[in-house]
Amino acid sequence: MAFGNLGKVIAGQAIEATKKNVMDAITAEPQKPPEKAAAPETVGGLILAQIHGMQRALKEDQELIVQYYTGVEMLRVHEVFVPSVQVLVLAGVDSNQNVTRAIVPADSVKLICKIVKVAPDARPIRVNVLSPRPKPEA
Numbered sequence: 001m002a003f004g005n006l007g008k009v010i011a012g013q014a015i016e017a018t019k020k021n022v023m024d025a026i027t028a029e030p031q032k033p034p035e036k037a038a039a040p041e042t043v044g045g046l047i048l049a050q051i052h053g054m055q056r057a058l059k060e061d062q063e064l065i066v067q068y069y070t071g072v073e074m075l076r077v078h079e080v081f082v083p084s085v086q087v088l089v090l091a092g093v094d095s096n097q098n099v100t101r102a103i104v105p106a107d108s109v110k111l112i113c114k115i116v117k118v119a120p121d122a123r124p125i126r127v128n129v130l131s132p133r134p135k136p137e138a
Contacts, residue, residue, distance in 0.1 A: 042085040044106030048129050051080065054113060055126055063124035067112040068092075068102055075100050077111070079128040 055064050066077040068090050081089040088109055090102045118124045 042106065044082050044085055044088055045131075047088070047106065047109065047111065048080060048082065048131065051111075051113065051127055052129055054115070058115065058124070060124070061117055061120075062115055063118050064127060065112075065114040065116055066092075066127050067114070068104070068109070069112070070102060075102055077127060078125065079130065081130045082106075 051064070051066060058064060066080075068075045068077055073094050075090060075092050075094055077090045077092040079091040081091065083089060086106055088104050088106050090104065090109075092100060094100045
């Protein structure tokens, strides 16, 4: 008779444990999706932030000259476009005043930045920074 009672007790405990697990799964808070980690800062983003910060600190009679040496000639940068986080497009003029563009990897670009005073009658030139529009998340 003891074996019969023991079997009923074990079966009852198994049913109670299963019922508790099911009830906990139903009443538990739904799991939140993991939060997205902040995107690491990119080299191109840091370069653009530095240029933007230097320009913000300028006085009305100053301008920021940004130059890029191509290995053959010096490009005075008037515009920086970022088509992707790995690539920068530098647009400006060369020493002969020809419109020139350089497409460079963001992690290896070396820019020279100078703050200079402008002539009293001249208007300071500002470097235009164009970053890509954020892509809508799917």
